[in-house]
Amino acid sequence: MQALLVIDVQNGIVNLGDFQQELAHMVTIIKDFKSQDKPVIFVRHFDDAKESPLHKNSVGSELHPSLKEYADCVVEKQTPSSFFNTNLASLLEELGVKHLFITGFNTEFCCMFTAISAFDRGYKVTFIENATGTVNTDETYEMEGLDIRDFIGTVLHWSDVIEVLDFEEYVEQYSLNKTI
Template structure:
C-alpha cells in the first residue's frame, strides 16, 4: 500500500504567531525528519495550508499564510492543498488526488492537534484511508481549559485505535 506524508498547517501565522506552539521546535524537527524519510522512499509529501477569506491575516498569498520557511518542503516537488475548514478533505480534492496517486495510507503531522489534526484523522478512515498519527510530530497551543501537553496527550489516546495507528517519528516507515 502506497503511503503519503500529510503536513498540516505549518504556517507562519500559526507557528510564529502570538502564542507559540507546544514544543514547536522539536515538532518541526520531527516533521522535517519525516519529510526526508518520505522523499527517500519515494512517498508523496502533501502540504496543507489553512486559507482565510480575502482580507484576513491568513488570506491566500499573505505573509502569515505562507508555510514556515524552516519546513523542508519543495514547491516544485510537493503537492500543496489549500483548505478553508479544519478537515483537509472538505472541498479540497485531496481524497481524489490521493486515490489517483494510489495512496492508501496517510502519515499525519502538523498543527493544530485539537482542530485540523483531529478532524482529518477522524475522516481519513471514513474515506477509505489507513491513517497513522505521528504522536511526537503534531502540536497545538494552550487553551483556556487545558494546556497544550494535555490536549496532545488526550488526542493521542482518543484517536489511537478507532481512528489512527499511533507511532513516533522514529517508528514511521514509508517503505511498502
C-alpha cells in the same frame, strides 16, 4: 501506497510558539518519505477574516520557511478537514494512496479532523503525535494540566481505528533509516 500529509505548517501558526522539536520531526519524516519516493502533500489553511493570521494573501498564510522547500504539492483548504471542498481525495486516488500519515498543526483541529475524515474515507491512518503541534494551551480550554497533544493522541488511539505513534515509534516501525 503510503503518503505523508503535512498540515498547516504556516507562518501564522508556527511563529506563535516554540515548535523546534515538532518541526525537526516533520523534516526527518518528510526526508524519509522522499527518500522512498512516497508522496509528501502539504496542506495550507486560508481564512477570509482579515484579522486571521492565516488570511489568504498574508505572510501568515505562507508555508513556514523551515519546510517550504519540501512542498512539491500543496492542497488549499478553508475548514479543519483537509478533505472538505479540496482536491485531496482525487489526488490521493490518482497516486494510489491507501495509508496516510498525519503531521502538522493544530493537533486538536486540522490534524484530528483530517485523521478522522481520512479514516471515514477508508484510508489506513497513522497519526504521529509528537510531529503535530498546537498554539493552544490548557488555559485556552480552561482545563488546568491538559496536555492537548497527548489527549488527542489518546482519544484517537482509543478509537481503535487510527494508529497513533510517537516519532520514535514511527522510526522503528516505518522508516528505512532506523538510526534517525
